[in-house]
Amino acid sequence: GENVGLHLPTLSVQEGDNSIINCAYSNSASDYFIWYKQESGKGPQFIIDIRSNMDKRQGQRVTVLLNKTVKHLSLQIAATQPGDSAVYFCSIQGAQKLVFGQGTRLTINP
Amino acid sequence: NAGVTQTPKFQVLKTGQSMTLQCAQDMNHEYMSWYRQDPGMGLRLIHYSVGAGITDQGEVPNGYNVSRSTTEDFPLRLLSAAPSQTSVYFCASRSRGVEQYFGPGTRLTVT
Numbered sequence: 001g002e003n004v005g006l007h008l009p010t011l012s013v014q015e016g017d018n019s020i021i022n023c024a025y026s027n028s029a030s031d032y033f034i035w036y037k038q039e040s041g042k043g044p045q046f047i048i049d050i051r052s053n054m055d056k057r058q059g060q061r062v063t064v065l066l067n068k069t070v071k072h073l074s075l076q077i078a079a080t081q082p083g084d085s086a087v088y089f090c091s092i093q094g095a096q097k098l099v100f101g102q103g104t105r106l107t108i109n110p
Numbered sequence: 111n112a113g114v115t116q117t118p119k120f121q122v123l124k125t126g127q128s129m130t131l132q133c134a135q136d137m138n139h140e141y142m143s144w145y146r147q148d149p150g151m152g153l154r155l156i157h158y159s160v161g162a163g164i165t166d167q168g169e170v171p172n173g174y175n176v177s178r179s180t181t182e183d184f185p186l187r188l189l190s191a192a193p194s195q196t197s198v199y200f201c202a203s204r205s206r207g208v209e210q211y212f213g214p215g216t217r218l219t220v221t
Contacts, residue, residue, distance in 0.1 A: 043114075044212045046209040097155055100145075100153045102151055
């Protein structure tokens with residue numbers, strides 16, 4: 001089945017810098033990889049997804065990269081802002097189920 | 111649209127008590143799921159439903175029951191609460207796309 005992990009439980013960046021959050025997965029035949037953001041005291045919120053037949057997708061200030069050869073997924077946030085402080089989860093959407101990694105807490109230093 | 115709503119927001123139970131966590135969505139989504147989130151961990155799937163009348167087990171189903179009598183509602187029942195069920199519970203729904211919409215969560219403490 002799908003299994004998802006994250007490289008670092010915490011990441012601290014300076015405001016205005018770019019953030020890169022990494023994720024590894026194993027044994028997935030899923031079509032979609034998805035990033036969620038969870039602010040303190042709230043439910044996760046969808047950020048961006050990428051299909052397995054793509055290697056890059058861009059959104060507003062975010063870019064997701066998928067390397068299927070090494071089973072690695074990353075989320076890049078450009079010009080990180082205080083509002084980006086949250087826990088970020090990578091996840092795999094299976095046929096019916098969504099499997100989450102453990103999350104990376106992003107902290108922004110002023 | 112209200113999106114996904116959950117009640118209650120907080121609950122304290124004694125060991126052995128039963129209760130139902132309510133979840134409702136007004137987006138006419140087919141898929142609904144229940145997750146639990148423990149400190150320092152990602153979300154783990156408890157049960158899910160692909161439509162009214164259809165439910166299935168997720169990763170950690172023991173101690174929980176669900177039913178889906180309508181498209182809108184997907185209640186989660188704790189049969190006999192245990193301290194190991196202390197957690198934050200999230201309900202989510204989605205259409206046939208991949209974006210899941212999560213509720214605000216129910217924080218449950220079992221003493």
